[in-house]
Amino acid sequence: MHYKKLLNRIYYFKKCVRKSSRQCLFHNVLIQSESKGCIINGKRIAEEIQNELKCSITEWLTKHPRKPSLVAVLVGEDPASVKYVEKKMEAAQSVGIDSRTENLPNTITESQLIGKINELNNDPAVDGILVQLPVPKHISERNICNAVDPLKDVDGFHFSNAGKLCLNMNAFVPCTVLAVIELIKRTGVETFGKHVVVCGRSKNIGLPLSILLHSDARNELPGLEATVTLCHRNTPPEQLEMFTKMADIVISATGVVHLIKGHMIKEGACVIDVGINRIQTPEGKVKLVGDVDFDSVVKVAKHVTPVPGGVGPVTVAMLMKNTYLAAINHFR
Numbered sequence: 001m002h003y004k005k006l007l008n009r010i011y012y013f014k015k016c017v018r019k020s021s022r023q024c025l026f027h028n029v030l031i032q033s034e035s036k037g038c039i040i041n042g043k044r045i046a047e048e049i050q051n052e053l054k055c056s057i058t059e060w061l062t063k064h065p066r067k068p069s070l071v072a073v074l075v076g077e078d079p080a081s082v083k084y085v086e087k088k089m090e091a092a093q094s095v096g097i098d099s100r101t102e103n104l105p106n107t108i109t110e111s112q113l114i115g116k117i118n119e120l121n122n123d124p125a126v127d128g129i130l131v132q133l134p135v136p137k138h139i140s141e142r143n144i145c146n147a148v149d150p151l152k153d154v155d156g157f158h159f160s161n162a163g164k165l166c167l168n169m170n171a172f173v174p175c176t177v178l179a180v181i182e183l184i185k186r187t188g189v190e191t192f193g194k195h196v197v198v199c200g201r202s203k204n205i206g207l208p209l210s211i212l213l214h215s216d217a218r219n220e221l222p223g224l225e226a227t228v229t230l231c232h233r234n235t236p237p238e239q240l241e242m243f244t245k246m247a248d249i250v251i252s253a254t255g256v257v258h259l260i261k262g263h264m265i266k267e268g269a270c271v272i273d274v275g276i277n278r279i280q281t282p283e284g285k286v287k288l289v290g291d292v293d294f295d296s297v298v299k300v301a302k303h304v305t306p307v308p309g310g311v312g313p314v315t316v317a318m319l320m321k322n323t324y325l326a327a328i329n330h331f332r
């Protein structure tokens with residue numbers, strides 16, 4: 001296609017996206033709240049991604065001898081971890097990925113766990129491996145992440161995948177990072193030249209996210225070309241507020257309940273909540289809340305993700321995508 005025509009089409013598409021986003025109709029992934037803002041429907045976006053993947057995998061299977069395969073390694077019986085792994089197994093089944101869980105006891109030693117990971121690394125029938133985090137305290141999380149074959153590292157936690165990502169080289173990207181990017185893209189929120197504030201500098205989320213957000217979209221990595229400010233626990237509260245007030249997009253991944261409040265947000269901004277915090281209600285029940293004070297933020301922001309129902313389900317969908325990519329690479 002002629003270059004100018006192509007540019008026109010892209011411009012037209014972006015205009016449509018902006019318009020439909022205003023109307024809260026973008027692909028049915030937005031829900032109009034009673035306040036000003038639209039709620040980004042993470043469950044719907046996850047379904048959309050999984051439906052697309054199911055089609056791709058069905059087509060891929062016509063030319064390959066077996067389904068993509070995923071093994072989750074679960075150490076101990078932490079109820080939240082058990083639940084997340086179950087969600088991963090369900091999602092795998094729904095998109096056509098073979099999956100199984102290796103349940104290991106809490107008492108396992110680090111070298112025994114690495115031995116198990118090596119078995120999976122050497123098994124040609126396994127495309128993707130994940131070790132559910134957190135692992136018990138007597139085991140080094142870093143050593144475990146580094147033990148997974150980088151080509152099977154569908155969590156993107158191995159040091160070589162983390163390093164490649166920094167250098168704009170093809171790599172597995174952590175699923176939560178991909179989920180945030182997918183939520184932003186599928187909502188039609190522009191990032192090019194925009195100011196994004198990331199709260200939280202964890203090696204698995206905040207740091208890689210801030211790298212992809214500012215990177216250029218060269219190779220296959222989803223660079224987003226934004227200006228990024230990375231805040232963390234030592235950012236003074238008044239400075240944090242100054243930065244978030246200037247931001248077009250605020251992403252919080254700190255584990256601090258209700259850190260981000262409505263008065264800290266610029267009118268019309270997009271707010272993505274990566275926090276998963278369990279709190280006790282006054283009635284003595286356990287409730288899942290994010291880092292964002294949803295009720296005050298939804299009055300000011302144009303788009304906001306809820307917890308639950310925001311980043312979490314999309315994280316699982318992106319794990320499926322990474323597993324499919326691992327299988328493609330395996331047979332390449």
Ligand SMILES: Nc1nc2c(c(=O)[nH]1)N[C@@H](CN(C=O)c1ccc(C(=O)N[C@@H](CCC(=O)O)C(=O)O)cc1)CN2
Nearest residue numbers: 084130131132133134155175176308309310312313315
């Ligand atoms: N090996 C990994 N360990 C962990 C990861 C990870 O990406 N890889 N991330 C988190 C846990 N996690 C996935 O493993 C995860 C967290 C939350 C959800 C989710 O769907 N949450 C629901 C609410 C579920 C609930 O009621 O608890 C939601 O937000 O709507 C999925 C996956 C730490 N460990």
